Structure formats: C-alpha cells, structure tokens
Amino acid sequence: MKDYLKKLIESKSKKINEIRSKIQASQDVNEVRSLTAEAEELQTEIKEAEAKLNEIETEEARSAVPAEAKLVNPMVKGSFKAEEKRDAENVLESMEYRNAFKAYVQNGTKLPSEIRGQVISTDETGAAIPLTIMNEVINTVRKRYGNLYNKVRKMNVKGGVDFPIGALQASFKWINESTVSPRQKTDKLGKVSFSYYTAEIRIAQSFVSSIVTIDDFETKIAEVIAVAYLQAMDQGIVNGTGDGQMTGILNDARVTNVVEMTASDINSWKAWRTKFFSKLPLGYRAGEFIFPLSTVETYLETMSDANNNPVFRQATGLEVNDGDAVNPNGRFFGRDISLVEPDILPDFDSANAGDVIGIFWQPEEYAINENFGFTMRRYFDEETNEWVNKAIVVVDGKVLNPNGYYLIKKKASN
Numbered sequence: 001m002k003d004y005l006k007k008l009i010e011s012k013s014k015k016i017n018e019i020r021s022k023i024q025a026s027q028d029v030n031e032v033r034s035l036t037a038e039a040e041e042l043q044t045e046i047k048e049a050e051a052k053l054n055e056i057e058t059e060e061a062r063s064a065v066p067a068e069a070k071l072v073n074p075m076v077k078g079s080f081k082a083e084e085k086r087d088a089e090n091v092l093e094s095m096e097y098r099n100a101f102k103a104y105v106q107n108g109t110k111l112p113s114e115i116r117g118q119v120i121s122t123d124e125t126g127a128a129i130p131l132t133i134m135n136e137v138i139n140t141v142r143k144r145y146g147n148l149y150n151k152v153r154k155m156n157v158k159g160g161v162d163f164p165i166g167a168l169q170a171s172f173k174w175i176n177e178s179t180v181s182p183r184q185k186t187d188k189l190g191k192v193s194f195s196y197y198t199a200e201i202r203i204a205q206s207f208v209s210s211i212v213t214i215d216d217f218e219t220k221i222a223e224v225i226a227v228a229y230l231q232a233m234d235q236g237i238v239n240g241t242g243d244g245q246m247t248g249i250l251n252d253a254r255v256t257n258v259v260e261m262t263a264s265d266i267n268s269w270k271a272w273r274t275k276f277f278s279k280l281p282l283g284y285r286a287g288e289f290i291f292p293l294s295t296v297e298t299y300l301e302t303m304s305d306a307n308n309n310p311v312f313r314q315a316t317g318l319e320v321n322d323g324d325a326v327n328p329n330g331r332f333f334g335r336d337i338s339l340v341e342p343d344i345l346p347d348f349d350s351a352n353a354g355d356v357i358g359i360f361w362q363p364e365e366y367a368i369n370e371n372f373g374f375t376m377r378r379y380f381d382e383e384t385n386e387w388v389n390k391a392i393v394v395v396d397g398k399v400l401n402p403n404g405y406y407l408i409k410k411k412a413s414n
Contacts, residue, residue, distance in 0.1 A: 005053040012042045012049075023196070036196065092131040095214075101130050101376070102217050105208050105389055108378050129225075129374040129391065136222035137229075137374075146230030147329070147338050148237045148290070151363035152397070156370060157194060194369040194396040197245050201228045205387040225374065225391050236397055237366060238290070238344050238359070246368070246397030250356055254402040260411035266299040266348060269315035272333065276360075276408070284404035288336040290359040294347035296320055296339065300332065335360075351410045358408035365404060368397040 019039045026035070091097055096112075103109040104127050111127055203224055211217040240248035249255055259279060265271035277285070291300075301320065303312035312318045320330035320337070330337040342350070348357045374393045381388050399405065 002053065002056055005049050005056070009046055009049050009053070012046050016042050016046075092128060098130045098132060098214055098218065101127055102214055105221070105376055105378060106211075106217075108387070127376050129221075129376055130218070133218045133222045133225075134374065136219060137226045146226075147234060147340065148363075149230050149233040149368070151288070151338070152237060153364050153367040153400070154370065155194075155367050192398050192400060194367075194398065196394050197396050198392060198394055199229075199232065199245070200393075201225055201391040203389045203391070205389060208389055229391075229393070233368065233397070234340065235344055237368075238340070240397060246395065247399070248397075249359060249361065249366070249399060249405060250407070252399045252402060255399060255405045255407065256402070257406040258409055259406055260409045262411045262413045263299065263348065264413065265411070266295070267303055269303055269311065272316065276406075277333070280360075280406070281403075284362060286335070287360050287362045287404055288338060289332055290338045290340055290345060290361065292342050292345050292347045292357075293320075293339045294342065294349070295357055296330070296337065299348060348410060353410055353412040355410050356407045357410050360406040360408065362401070362404035365401045366397065366399050368395060370395045 016039050019035050019042075022031075023035050023039075100109070100111050104111060201224070203221070207224070208217070208221065211220055236246040236248055238248045239250055240246040242248075242251055257279075259276050261271065261275060265275060280287075296318075297320075300316070300318055301312055303310065303315060303318075305311050316333050318330065318332050320339075329339055345359070346355055346357060351357050370393060374391050376389065376391050378387060378389050380386070
C-alpha cells in the first residue's frame with residue numbers, strides 16, 4: 001500500500017508539473033482556467049494520498065518497538081533505531097529543504113529528487129519558497145510598506161470563476177390572517193472574475209551569492225521580496241491597468257462617484273462638509289481616505305480662520321503621524337488616512353484639472369487574489385551573460401463593490 005501511494009503521489013506530482021509548464025506557456029485564458037482547475041483537483045488527490053501515507057507510516061513507527069524493550073514508568077527502554085519519517089505536509093519548513101533552496105538560488109544546484117516530487121518543482125517552474133521565508137515576508141507585511149495592501153481583502157479563489165457581489169435586501173410588511181409576507185428577492189450588485197496574471201521580482205545574483213548563513217539568506221531574501229511586492233501591490237491597487245495586471249481603482253469603469261474640489265475647497269472644512277460628506281450614503285460613511293502627504297501638508301494642515309489661526313484640528317480632527325516609519329498615516333474627520341507617494345496619486349499642486357488627487361474607499365471592498373504562492377526560478381540570460389533569480393507569483397486584484405468608492409478630483413478655480 002505504501003509503495004502504491006508513493007507512486008501515486010509521484011505520478012500526480014509530475015502531472016501537475018506538466019500542467020504548470022503549460023499554464024506558463026499558454027496565452028489562452030480559457031485554457032489556463034481549465035488547466036488550473038485540473039491542477040487543483042490533482043493537488044487535492046495528492047493531499048489525500050499523503051494523509052493516508054502518513055497514517056500508515058505513523059502506525060508502523062508505533063509497532064517498531066523491539067521485543068527486548070521494557071516499559072519502565074511509561075518510558076520505552078531498549079536499543080533500536082526509529083524509522084526516519086518525512087512529514088510531507090511540512091517539507092517546506094524542514095532544514096533540509098531550506099538548505100536545498102539556498103543552494104538552488106545561489107548556485108543553481110537542483111533540488112534532491114525526493115524533495116522535488118513533494119514540492120512540485122521542475123526546472124521550468126523553479127523551487128517553491130520555503131515557509132520560513134514566506135512567514136518572514138508576512139511579518140514584514142505587518143511592520144513595513146504595503147500601506148494599502150495591508151488593508152484590503154486577501155483571497156485564494158479559482159481564477160476565471162465569477163465572484164458574486166451583493167447582499168440580500170428585505171422589506172417589512174404587516175400581515176394578518178388574509179395576507180402573507182412577500183418572498184424576498186436578492187439584489188445583486190454584479191460579479192467579478194479574477195484572472196491569472198504572473199508577476200516577477202528579479203534579485204541580483206551578486207546579492208544572493210554573498211549571503212553565507214541560512215538565517216541571513218532567508219531574512220534578506222524575504223526583505224527584498226516583501227519590499228518589491230508590497231510597493232507593486234500598492235501601486236496596482238490604485239493604478240493597475242487591468243491589462244496583464246490587476247485592475248486599480250482609477251481604471252475600474254464601475255467606480256463612477258466623483259467629487260470635484262478647488263484649492264479653496266480642499267482648504268475649507270465647510271466645503272468638505274457641504275461638497276463631500278453630504279454626498280455620502282449612511283452605509284458608506286465609515287470608509288477611509290488615500291492622500292499624498294504633500295496635499296495633506298499644503299491644504300489640510302493649513303486650514304485657518306479669518307484671523308489665520310489654525311483650525312484644522314478642531315474642525316476636522318486631523319492628525320498625521322508622517323514621522324512614524326512603521327505607520328505613516330493619520331485621521332481626517334474621524335476617518336483613517338493612508339499616505340502615499342506622488343507616484344501613486346499626484347499632489348494637488350502638480351495635478352492637472354480633472355486629475356484624481358484623493359480617494360475615499362472601503363478597503364475591505366478591494367480584493368487581491370493570490371494563487372500558488374511564490375516560487376523562485378534561476379536561469380542564465382544569454383543577452384546579458386548573467387544569472388537571473390526571480391520570485392514569481394500569480395496574482396490579480398479588483399474592486400468588489402464600487403458603490404463606496406469616491407474619486408476626489410482637482411477642479412480649476414473659478
């Protein structure tokens with residue numbers, strides 16, 4: 001039975017490797033969807049087989065006590081060697097795999113054959129990044145960068161599957177003996193479908209080759225991946241084109257709520273009340289702002305009365321902790337502000353009339369869908385005559401419900 005399960009796992013793993021290679025080479029969305037669904041089914045079958053194999057190996061280990069062993073105060077005393085067993089579920093956490101992964105990235109050393117099958121790795125797909133590195137990336141996400149990414153919804157659903165958006169709405173009606181309550185209907189806001197977009201993070205060979213210890217290697221690699229990935233995610237959440245990449249808020253045709261404000265409006269707490277907040281429905285008033293820091297400093301933090309006394313704090317509750325390297329954000333009218341660089345949103349002074357200079361959004365209504373996790377691939381670039389290391393991830397992102405999104409645009413002064 002053990003041999004059968006091992007062969008079954010190996011066979012299905014090879015099949016998944018073939019499918020992944022086809023996915024990377026395919027330009028047909030429908031084919032990618034079909035192949036991905038097939039790969040996910042095979043992965044489920046592999047996990048079931050691995051679970052059964054672990055049960056068998058655990059039972060064998062329990063029965064491997066020699067006849068001469070004596071039970072003394074629930075301690076087994078005897079001379080025997082326990083069967084060495086690999087936990088297939090946690091192979092990416094093992095020191096064996098971590099060292100093998102380091103050798104693969106630094107020197108191009110192939111992963112041992114017994115590991116390759118378990119992590120579904122080939123020369124084409126590269127090597128899966130160990131869980132220790134991924135956990136370090138997650139910790140980095142929580143501490144630094146990814147100001148917008150940290151707030152949005154993270155998902156792992158099949159690409160190409162329509163994701164329904166909406167909520168049940170019901171009405172109240174008094175009833176008596178001759179009337180019944182009407183059947184409630186579902187009011188759907190629509191659907192979104194996530195695609196399979198591949199992104200890569202290139203890492204210099206000289207950098208990875210210079211790191212000696214496994215701990216330093218994993219820490220530095222995690223930092224490089226996290227910084228590059230999170231900066232790209234923040235940029236994509238706002239400006240993603242939707243063409244071979246995630247769809248950003250500014251390029252989603254469903255986001256149609258617009259508020260135009262002049263320089264004097266931005267600088268007036270009364271204008272914010274009358275021109276912006278008065279337009280917000282009750283159900284979406286608990287959202288957040290996205291602003292470049294320069295707009296906040298130039299217009300929001302300079303609100304004053306007729307005698308030029310600052311009133312921004314009293315009138316709007318504005319607080320900005322831009323000096324905090326971990327959480328450079330703030331509060332405005334009781335709503336959080338996410339501060340971004342001008343390459344994500346232009347500051348008011350440099351923007352043209354009609355440009356978006358701020359966003360009011362519901363972060364939980366934007367979703368990033370990540371499939372397969374990160375893998376690392378190493379290859380030789382014949383054009384530049386150098387080795388290239390790149391981390392690859394399949395990811396997409398879209399607004400789910402656009403109703404709570406408002407684009408704040410610059411309006412030319414009259």
